[in-house]
Amino acid sequence: MNIVLKTREKKDDEIEIILLKNTEKLPTKTKTILRNINFKSSNFNTYFETSSKKLFVYIKEKDSESIKIAISKAVNTLKKYTSFYIDINFLKKELKIEDLVQGFILGSYEFLKYKKKEKSLKTLCINIKNSQENKTNLENRLKDSLKLCQSVNFVRDIVNTPAQDFYPKSMAKEALELAKKANMSCKVYGEDYMQENSLNAMYAVGKASIHESQLIHLSYKPCNPASTRTKKAKAKIVLVGKGVTYDTGGLSLKRGDGMVSMKIDKAGAISILGVMKYLSQSNLDIEVHAILGAVENMIDSNAYKPDDVIKIGNKTVEITNTDAEGRLVLADCLVYAQKNINDIDYIFDLATLTGSSIGAFGGYTSAVLGHSQKLKKQISKASSKSGELVGFMPYNIYMQDILKSGVADILNSSANKNGAAIIGSMFLDNFIDKKYKKKWLHFDIAGPSYRKTTWGYNPYGATGAGVRLVVEFLKQLSVKNQ
Template sequence: MLKIQFKKTDFKATKADLGLVFIPKKNLKQKWIDSKNFKNFGYEGEGIFLDQQAHILYVGVQDLNVDALREASFQAVNFIRKMPFKNLKLGIYGDNEIMQGIFLGLLLGMYEFNQYKSKKNIPTLKEIFIVNEGITKTIPKNLEKDISTAEILAQSLILARDAINTPPEDATPLFLAELAQKIAKENKLTCKIGDEKFLAKEKMGAFLAVNRASVHPPRLIHLIYKSKKPKAKVVLVGKGLTYDSGGLSLKPADYMVTMKADKSGGCAVLAIMNAVAKMEIDIELHGIVGATENMIGGDAYKPDDVLFSREGKSIEVRNTDAEGRLVLADCLSYAQDIKPDCLIDFATLTGACVVGLGEYTSGVMGHNEELKTRFENAATRAGELATKLSFNKHLKKLIDSKIADICNVASSRYGGAISAGMFLSEFIREEYKDKWLHIDIAGPAYVERDWDINTYGASGAGVRACVQFLLDFIKKD
């Protein structure tokens, strides 16, 4: 992680290997910036311009808002990370929220998943100097605290990304359980790990069925953080499919690649627990992860099977590749016993959500429109894309079963993200209907290209949005 230092000197007087300057198109000429070379090189505030003579990296932005500066910071560090610069200096570009966004971009620009490479590119950049000059003339109050928050978010996102990117040969349910124990030890959290005997005792028949063909035993992970004076009790549930072959409803080869990322919801929950504990938010927070594989074999659960869930409802299986909702059904049942003020699940649940919203946007579902709006707004403020999807009474009919209480897939290919959310709703008790949110992160969880402040692969989707939601939730409640 980059080291951050505050300097009382101005931009020109501060010694550094490189200066980082953001240039809005509307204002190429700024008093504190030497822009004499702009005309010589034809620079008009677009893209990145490295002035080697002045040792300044100019990064063009559309505007000096938090979203533009966060992404520009990421691009800047990503650009120079392989260059021989040990430190860089940076001015002040706005209030604490803007500066926090800038530093989150800078810190994540250093990220690369290279654990499995024989030759690793080790960045030389180690320090960032914040100088007492810029768009505003003084360093904002409490900036150190907000930058510390950026460091916590970056570290938590990297934790999630590393876990999601780890291949399935290593990232088994036991791997996730050990990661949870490590997080618990580091942050003094309570950690409970339930094995297959525990799941059987809890009558989690749907969860156990998904695991049947795997050589790796399942685990139910339960982390607990409780501040001294919690203002609310919230439970998070994450889908932790460490690999999803589709089961007997086998995925095509091209669709099986990247299924190591089907644990993204569970990894997001672990990362949120880590961030909330380090930020010492006044809340009681529970993180529950259903960790298993969905494989093929002689003991695999089958289309036509009828499973019995912890909540007591029977489920007709018509497609074994709709397994995440089976695991979540039992985990959500377990979560409601904790009697939360708010219950949120995160899952890479449906390809239909990606088709409908694209790769970069999460779907927000539930019965409480105000709660959905609050999460959507929190995501926007945190720099994530999320949009509300509405339940539809006509789609509900598509998951009816002739032989069981409910079917695990809809009888139509259309509206799959919503019908999957409505399936989960069947396992939410009446008193928690208005307290529950379902977040489908199938689109942004894992993208095979750089985008926004994310490198190739896992993004940690849901982490920033949820942390912001929790901060807002305890303020209002």
């Protein structure tokens, strides 16, 4: 995709995208046609005027998300065309560069790795002739938006890739590639390390796979632009990701079509890789540590079993369901992070953890749980700015005994499936040190990370959920601490 800022009129070969809230100022002939086709009957309806090469898109509201969806609808309505044009002004309002870029790039994404079809290079020219903003500022915002969209599509590509072509060592390879940047470093640990350092849960979950599990520690530290020397960070955040490259459910085998699309169970870890990819191209003054648990939950004679007892940190866990493996992987990663990284300001974990979160919020929203209302407010602000939806779930005293075990400290899963998203988070809470309780949030992205239908400017498949939300949070941290 190519997006350029120009101060010119539309060229003859370009399709002009015109967002319409009302039709009063249009030529009579065009108004009549739009009235006859009930153009304003549904949000984001389109009409293409062939003679003038103008594509009209009806838009009820002028908010950021509506703009993104309208641009996406435009570029997908005329897929055979490659050159588009839009004026930055709309109804006396200047459109945001970020909205135009995200709508165009994220909305026109296609996963073609396994199809006999070439990607078409689409170009969007944004006419900034009447912009009230300095051109240099607009160009900087354009560059930043392009980096962000590239990071989201990077995540989409990997999450859409099946397990036959993407497994734990593939994830480690991607992390090592990112670490070639001057301000990044990466350590990768295999199963020998896990056994030697009591990362028993990760080892147990992955030991039935032919693919060795990998614990990945990818770090970003801000550096001075004029040199490769690191500079003092304004905050330190740890991002922990569930990277189950395929999930059969283990011996608690998934039934029916429950195993279909389980390539998506790596989405939490890959979204964090997407955040790190963005950071590798920027210079945000926040120190970020990505701790990724890359495993494959398979079946073999040595697979871990219900009734097994596994020690995680200083707690023993009775296994009642091998399909509740993601929380085991995250628990080990959380323990590793708190043991090996000092002076942490924030800990976020991202995971496609439960179907329950989908039932609670309808599939388009990440469930967020934690103890700090202040931190939740910060995430809510980042949600509104980034366009990624979040919903908050509560802990309560009536559920605190639900994971009690008769033979170990806790169970990894409850027979009571009500509130499973809350229970999964409560399990993880057992592995958060007291000093970090109010610095930790759990993000269950099972719903928005993958959809089997087109959704707004998200096509079929992986969406890259989590990237824009976390990047926006990091940006707000940077501004807040200035």
